[in-house]
Amino acid sequence: MTRTVRGAFVVAVAGLASIASIPVALAFDLEDYLEAAAEADYAGSQVVIARWDGESLVAVIEVEHAGSLTMLQGGRVVDAGKVFADGSAGSIVVSAWKRYASDRYSASDPVAARRLGRDAESVAILEDDGAVRAKIVFDEETGAALTTEIYDGDGRLFRLSTMMQFDSTPWKAYAIDKSDEGISDVLLSIDTTKLPDDAAGYRLADMYSGPDDVVQAFYTDGLFSFSLFELERQAEQFEDAVGFEIDGRDYKRLATATDVWVSWQAGGSTYLLVGDLPPDHLEEVLVELPQPSALNIFRRFWRGIFG
Amino acid sequence: MADLRDACQVEELLSAYLDGELRPGELQAVVEHVETCLDCIAEFRNLKEARTAVRLLPTLQVPDNLIPFAHYGEDLSAYLDGELNTQEQRIIGSHVVTCEDCRRELQDLDLARTAVRALPGVELPELNWNHEDHLAARRRTRTRRVVAGGVSAAAVAALVLGLAAGRDESTPIDLDTIADRHIARASLEAGFSVIPTGFSSRVEP
Numbered sequence: 001m002t003r004t005v006r007g008a009f010v011v012a013v014a015g016l017a018s019i020a021s022i023p024v025a026l027a028f029d030l031e032d033y034l035e036a037a038a039e040a041d042y043a044g045s046q047v048v049i050a051r052w053d054g055e056s057l058v059a060v061i062e063v064e065h066a067g068s069l070t071m072l073q074g075g076r077v078v079d080a081g082k083v084f085a086d087g088s089a090g091s092i093v094v095s096a097w098k099r100y101a102s103d104r105y106s107a108s109d110p111v112a113a114r115r116l117g118r119d120a121e122s123v124a125i126l127e128d129d130g131a132v133r134a135k136i137v138f139d140e141e142t143g144a145a146l147t148t149e150i151y152d153g154d155g156r157l158f159r160l161s162t163m164m165q166f167d168s169t170p171w172k173a174y175a176i177d178k179s180d181e182g183i184s185d186v187l188l189s190i191d192t193t194k195l196p197d198d199a200a201g202y203r204l205a206d207m208y209s210g211p212d213d214v215v216q217a218f219y220t221d222g223l224f225s226f227s228l229f230e231l232e233r234q235a236e237q238f239e240d241a242v243g244f245e246i247d248g249r250d251y252k253r254l255a256t257a258t259d260v261w262v263s264w265q266a267g268g269s270t271y272l273l274v275g276d277l278p279p280d281h282l283e284e285v286l287v288e289l290p291q292p293s294a295l296n297i298f299r300r301f302w303r304g305i306f307g
Numbered sequence: 308m309a310d311l312r313d314a315c316q317v318e319e320l321l322s323a324y325l326d327g328e329l330r331p332g333e334l335q336a337v338v339e340h341v342e343t344c345l346d347c348i349a350e351f352r353n354l355k356e357a358r359t360a361v362r363l364l365p366t367l368q369v370p371d372n373l374i375p376f377a378h379y380g381e382d383l384s385a386y387l388d389g390e391l392n393t394q395e396q397r398i399i400g401s402h403v404v405t406c407e408d409c410r411r412e413l414q415d416l417d418l419a420r421t422a423v424r425a426l427p428g429v430e431l432p433e434l435n436w437n438h439e440d441h442l443a444a445r446r447r448t449r450t451r452r453v454v455a456g457g458v459s460a461a462a463v464a465a466l467v468l469g470l471a472a473g474r475d476e477s478t479p480i481d482l483d484t485i486a487d488r489h490i491a492r493a494s495l496e497a498g499f500s501v502i503p504t505g506f507s508s509r510v511e512p
Contacts, residue, residue, distance in 0.1 A: 034497035227489040
């Protein structure tokens with residue numbers, strides 16, 4: 001990553017250092033804040049910065065939220081269980097789902113704050129062991145998250161997203177033509193699975209099959225989530241991925257500012273994990289999912305000599 | 308020829324004539340009759356115009372709400388197999404979202420297909436066997452045996468060197484679809500509104 005990007009990360013972290021002094025107390029219901037944010041109407045431009053293995057990744061995202069609709073850059077319109085690829089033609093619809101009520105996180109007492117000239121409340125999200133996992137500044141008027149900080153297991157800032165521009169009314173009126181919902185894929189709920197019900201605190205909420213025969217298992221811990229895709233075949237893994245090892249087993253990772261993709265092969269299947277979970281959670285989760293074969297003696301020998 | 312009309316057979320025969328279903332004897336009789344009978348000529352024209360009009364009618368898709376118990380039983384299998392055209396795929400996709408019966412049937416079908424796929428594969432016997440193919444196959448077998456020895460030796464050498472980590476033939480993954488599927492489900496979670504999502508950023512430098 002460039003020096004400019006590293007500089008941006010440092011400046012952004014320094015600028016938000018004041019949020020770090022939030023008192024810790026378990027009093028407020030996190031669900032209330034999340035539900036308010038889900039119902040907020042706003043438009044904004046946010047910068048997202050994340051660090052993976054010392055490398056900083058940056059993205060600028062324009063986002064609009066109106067009613068149940070979330071409009072993301074790239075033309076995606078999301079409507080609670082539906083993704084419309086270009087805002088008009090239907091694309092993917094979840095047919096059924098279960099809500100998993102997690103008690104892994106709680107919220108601290110809110111602290112009055114100001115962001116972008118607006119009245120706001122800063123709330124610390126605490127994991128069940130008392131560690132601060134996130135700090136979120138909610139806009140008082142709309143309930144939208146103006147700034148979100150995610151921390152890793154060592155208490156270091158791992159991902160920061162903050163609005164650079166914010167408007168309490170959406171900029172554009174997005175509308176999906178309901179008369180022509182050209183649904184191309186319906187995710188059908190399935191029950192049969194050999195995947196674990198729980199992986200390091202992430203609960204298996206639903207499993208789906210799709211027309212492409214790729215099984216999707218959705219896991220959530222109440223705040224973060226990931227989908228584990230299982231392909232019963234060898235599949236090409238993404239380019240530009242970074243190889244890494246856990247307990248002598250090979251994985252490939254592609255990180256972005258907002259998400260992480262991990263792929264590996266196990267038992268003749270290809271697995272692809274996609275989600276927003278922090279690095280320490282990712283590592284804990286991977287050891288509880290189907291694991292790739294450990295490196296054999298020859299490959300260890302080869303890697304020992306040539307790297 | 309009047310006996311044809313008296314027997315009330317002409318209309319039926321004219322219809323069969325238009326369908327090209329008359330036997331030679333009947334065809335001759337109808338042609339001769341139509342040439343001389345003005346009523347039958349009129350009847351023939353009316354029949355022909357009516358059929359043309361029917362053929363030109365647009366294909367109408369009756370909305371589901373007008374057929375409250377409409378289901379797509381047999382089409383569901385074709386839907387899973389991707390054998391429907393785009394319009395049919397959309398109609399059934401929309402219907403499945405609102406119709407629990409069809410959704411359940413689709414899920415059952417999908418499970419059955421998955422179970423069938425899990426069965427051990429059976430190699431079908433070769434049909435249409437001919438002598439030339441047989442000889443060619445024997446030649447190929449002999450060649451393969453010679454090549455196989457060399458390949459085996461090379462494979463053993465590769466294993467010894469620790470280079471046997473070769474990948475199986477693989478097919479690409481559509482990452483955009485994968486991302487959309489994850490977003491579709493994640494959007495139902497409370498955290499979706501506070502944890503930033505922007506999969507398009509993965510292609511940015």
